[in-house]
Amino acid sequence: VGHSQEDKAVTHRRILEVASARVREAGIEKPAIGELMKAANLTHGGFYRHFSSREDLVDEAIQRALADGAARMADTVALDNGADAALHGLVEAYLSEQHRDEVSGSCAVATLASDVARASDRARTAYTRQVEDYLEIIESALDDPDPTRRRRQALVDLSALVGAVLMARAVNSPSLSRELLTEVAAAVTEPARP
Amino acid sequence: VGHSQEDKAVTHRRILEVASARVREAGIEKPAIGELMKAANLTHGGFYRHFSSREDLVDEAIQRALADGAARMADTVALDNGADAALHGLVEAYLSEQHRDEVSGSCAVATLASDVARASDRARTAYTRQVEDYLEIIESALDDPDPTRRRRQALVDLSALVGAVLMARAVNSPSLSRELLTEVAAAVTEPARP
Amino acid sequence: VGHSQEDKAVTHRRILEVASARVREAGIEKPAIGELMKAANLTHGGFYRHFSSREDLVDEAIQRALADGAARMADTVALDNGADAALHGLVEAYLSEQHRDEVSGSCAVATLASDVARASDRARTAYTRQVEDYLEIIESALDDPDPTRRRRQALVDLSALVGAVLMARAVNSPSLSRELLTEVAAAVTEPARP
Amino acid sequence: VGHSQEDKAVTHRRILEVASARVREAGIEKPAIGELMKAANLTHGGFYRHFSSREDLVDEAIQRALADGAARMADTVALDNGADAALHGLVEAYLSEQHRDEVSGSCAVATLASDVARASDRARTAYTRQVEDYLEIIESALDDPDPTRRRRQALVDLSALVGAVLMARAVNSPSLSRELLTEVAAAVTEPARP
DNA sequence: ACCTCCGGGACTCCCCGTTAGT
DNA sequence: ACTAACGGGGAGTCCCGGAGGT
Numbered sequence: 001v002g003h004s005q006e007d008k009a010v011t012h013r014r015i016l017e018v019a020s021a022r023v024r025e026a027g028i029e030k031p032a033i034g035e036l037m038k039a040a041n042l043t044h045g046g047f048y049r050h051f052s053s054r055e056d057l058v059d060e061a062i063q064r065a066l067a068d069g070a071a072r073m074a075d076t077v078a079l080d081n082g083a084d085a086a087l088h089g090l091v092e093a094y095l096s097e098q099h100r101d102e103v104s105g106s107c108a109v110a111t112l113a114s115d116v117a118r119a120s121d122r123a124r125t126a127y128t129r130q131v132e133d134y135l136e137i138i139e140s141a142l143d144d145p146d147p148t149r150r151r152r153q154a155l156v157d158l159s160a161l162v163g164a165v166l167m168a169r170a171v172n173s174p175s176l177s178r179e180l181l182t183e184v185a186a187a188v189t190e191p192a193r194p
Numbered sequence: 195v196g197h198s199q200e201d202k203a204v205t206h207r208r209i210l211e212v213a214s215a216r217v218r219e220a221g222i223e224k225p226a227i228g229e230l231m232k233a234a235n236l237t238h239g240g241f242y243r244h245f246s247s248r249e250d251l252v253d254e255a256i257q258r259a260l261a262d263g264a265a266r267m268a269d270t271v272a273l274d275n276g277a278d279a280a281l282h283g284l285v286e287a288y289l290s291e292q293h294r295d296e297v298s299g300s301c302a303v304a305t306l307a308s309d310v311a312r313a314s315d316r317a318r319t320a321y322t323r324q325v326e327d328y329l330e331i332i333e334s335a336l337d338d339p340d341p342t343r344r345r346r347q348a349l350v351d352l353s354a355l356v357g358a359v360l361m362a363r364a365v366n367s368p369s370l371s372r373e374l375l376t377e378v379a380a381a382v383t384e385p386a387r388p
Numbered sequence: 389v390g391h392s393q394e395d396k397a398v399t400h401r402r403i404l405e406v407a408s409a410r411v412r413e414a415g416i417e418k419p420a421i422g423e424l425m426k427a428a429n430l431t432h433g434g435f436y437r438h439f440s441s442r443e444d445l446v447d448e449a450i451q452r453a454l455a456d457g458a459a460r461m462a463d464t465v466a467l468d469n470g471a472d473a474a475l476h477g478l479v480e481a482y483l484s485e486q487h488r489d490e491v492s493g494s495c496a497v498a499t500l501a502s503d504v505a506r507a508s509d510r511a512r513t514a515y516t517r518q519v520e521d522y523l524e525i526i527e528s529a530l531d532d533p534d535p536t537r538r539r540r541q542a543l544v545d546l547s548a549l550v551g552a553v554l555m556a557r558a559v560n561s562p563s564l565s566r567e568l569l570t571e572v573a574a575a576v577t578e579p580a581r582p
Numbered sequence: 583v584g585h586s587q588e589d590k591a592v593t594h595r596r597i598l599e600v601a602s603a604r605v606r607e608a609g610i611e612k613p614a615i616g617e618l619m620k621a622a623n624l625t626h627g628g629f630y631r632h633f634s635s636r637e638d639l640v641d642e643a644i645q646r647a648l649a650d651g652a653a654r655m656a657d658t659v660a661l662d663n664g665a666d667a668a669l670h671g672l673v674e675a676y677l678s679e680q681h682r683d684e685v686s687g688s689c690a691v692a693t694l695a696s697d698v699a700r701a702s703d704r705a706r707t708a709y710t711r712q713v714e715d716y717l718e719i720i721e722s723a724l725d726d727p728d729p730t731r732r733r734r735q736a737l738v739d740l741s742a743l744v745g746a747v748l749m750a751r752a753v754n755s756p757s758l759s760r761e762l763l764t765e766v767a768a769a770v771t772e773p774a775r776p
Numbered sequence: 777a778c779c780t781c782c783g784g785g786a787c788t789c790c791c792c793g794t795t796a797g798t
Numbered sequence: 799a800c801t802a803a804c805g806g807g808g809a810g811t812c813c814c815g816g817a818g819g820t
């Protein structure tokens with residue numbers, strides 16, 4: 001391998017990818033540096049060339065996980081072209097069984113909510129920005145003429161998405177889990193809402 | 195100290211109280227046995243008289259935390275007497291600043307959702323039961339004649355409550371945090387919903 | 389077994405005998421209550437009928453061990469009848485290989501010196517009394533007319549006896565150990581001393 | 583903190599210093615690893631980087647304590663230059679109130695005699711060597727032309743020193759304690775001895 | 777007087793984050 | 799960038815002193 005500064009950035013990114021996935025899977029306390037580095041095909045010792053501390057890594061990993069979700073959502077929304085269709089796509093992506101089950105690639109706004117609440121200010125700021133982005137996307141997909149009501153609706157929709165995914169993961173009953181996904185999806189995308 | 199079997203049960207309960215609070219505050223990985231025992235005025239050594247392993251404790255602590263929330267909600271709902279009023283009380287309690295901030299006594303269905311998703315089957319079963327209880331309470335407070343729609347509405351309402359609280363905790367912006375609480379509360383209790 | 393008060397005193401004494409022996413062998417920290425009681429053909433649980441705490445037992449065991457030595461020395465001295473012969477007998481008993489090796493029945497003034505220094509005042513008082521008794525016996529066996537010089541000689545003799553026994557036990561070399569016993573014995577009983 | 587091999591040796595030494603002092607004060611059973619490590623500004627967990635077991639530590643601590651005494655005595659003897667004066671210095675140092683009272687820095691040949699008798703062979707060997715060193719020093723300070731008598735005198739003198747210090751510590755009576763120190767000192771350094 | 781058990785603390789093992797040296 | 803190792807600390811085991819209850 002080369003020694004250029006670009007190579008270093010690549011390595012940095014590879015570690016972050018692994019970390020952001022593992023953090024979503026197992027929380028921010030569990031994954032050990034050695035484990036993360038091994039998963040990134042590196043050794044434990046080299047870690048500190050890239051991050052000044054584990055806390056630092058977790059911080060960046062959270063931001064990276066948030067960005068992941070943002071990118072995915074942008075894709076989803078961009079694929080469709082109607083406003084209402086965009087919302088449909090978003091909701092269905094959020095409440096799909098895949099998004100529920102593949103935690104490692106899931107939206108960090110839901111998956112890391114509890115962890116971010118205990119994390120650094122920087123992470124929480126990134127989280128806040130991400131929530132605002134989501135809200136904006138949802139708002140622009142709503143066709144209510146009243147901006148206040150659109151805002152409120154976006155807040156409720158996002159809350160419901162987040163809550164439904166999290167409960168669908170925690171629950172032990174497959175039927176209840178599916179119910180959460182499908183019924184909430186149906187309700188949120190229901191055309192007849194005020 | 196006494197030596198009766200009842201005394202042991204009291205001690206057991208005291209440890210669980212401490213643990214269920216700390217687990218909600220800091221997650222299920224962080225709190226150390228020594229710390230929990232000290233908070234319960236005991237020492238690390240005595241722990242294994244009451245639990246066979248740390249995992250065991252966490253398991254019971256999760257269930258205890260879930261029961262705490264159930265009890266609190268039962269109080270809230272019982273205090274009021276009308277069906278619709280009960281829902282109002284519940285939503286306001288769930289979306290109060292107090293419930294957002296005092297994490298150690300908060301509802302575990304929200305607070306521990308991510309943790310339960312990674313926990314034992316027993317914990318997940320307890321979680322499931324708790325979610326069903328919540329849903330039942332909400333359903334019975336709705337006055338829609340169609341049970342299918344009541345069910346769906348309950349699923350959405352609970353999801354929104356859970357999501358809103360979790361995001362309100364993670365977010366760094368006081369205004370967005372308050373917005374989540376108040377706007378979601380307003381929307382969910384809005385009388386004019388279909 | 390009977391239940392009379394006398395039987396209880398017998399049991400008490402049996403525990404003390406075991407304890408005073410074990411304490412001399414292994415120090416005052418090592419022997420556990422269970423071990424001592426088992427050696428006295430009793431069980432751990434019955435201990436507190438006889439002693440209010442382990443500390444209490446150790447205290448009494450120290451005094452008992454001191455009394456043991458006193459009794460043995462009285463025998464030795466009484467057997468002989470001349471004054472000088474008494475001293476010879478004492479010194480030889482103290483510096484015999486048996487006294488060096490059978491620690492469990494040895495003179496506590498030597499064996500427990502370090503332990504008593506860290507023990508209760510009552511134990512230290514008993515120790516003091518025992519030392520004075522020893523000194524008196526030695527003084528009365530010396531034929532120097534000057535009481536001041538007899539006192540000094542007794543102090544030196546006792547110190548040498550105690551030191552020699554202790555070093556003879558600690559030392560790893562059999563020859564040095566024997567040398568300590570025999571040469572000190574020879575010097576202390578040397579007739580031609582001033 | 584540094585990470586070099588030298589740093590580790592320093593830490594090792596620091597632990598030993600603490601341990602050798604505490605062992606002299608409280609015996610070899612009492613001091614707990616956690617206590618010793620805390621006194622060395624470390625935590626319990628790091629202990630096993632430096633010693634394979636508590637027994638190992640005690641063993642080394644005993645040797646260290648013995649070496650301490652040797653160093654101190656070498657100083658005392660070296661300061662004076664005459665042969666007889668050297669003995670005087672030694673005796674006075676050994677039988678000073680300071681040496682009686684400051685147990686933690688005292689000569690281990692006296693203080694740890696009982697403990698070494700129950701310790702490992704390595705410790706007992708170190709003890710033996712130390713005793714021989716002491717004897718040699720004393721012998722060379724005596725001016726008797728007969729080497730056999732010098733040897734015997736050294737054995738008696740060392741025994742008396744050790745015994746006097748130990749009894750002076752155990753005894754409860756200040757007067758008897760002082761008497762032991764001063765009278766034995768006077769007798770041993772008495773110029774008119776045969 | 778025995779049996780059982782509780783709470784306490786010590787000890788050991790092992791892993792983690794971090795740093796020095798190669 | 800890796801290897802190795804240090805110090806921190808947590809989990810689990812064991813046993814002791816002490817206090818019921820049969």
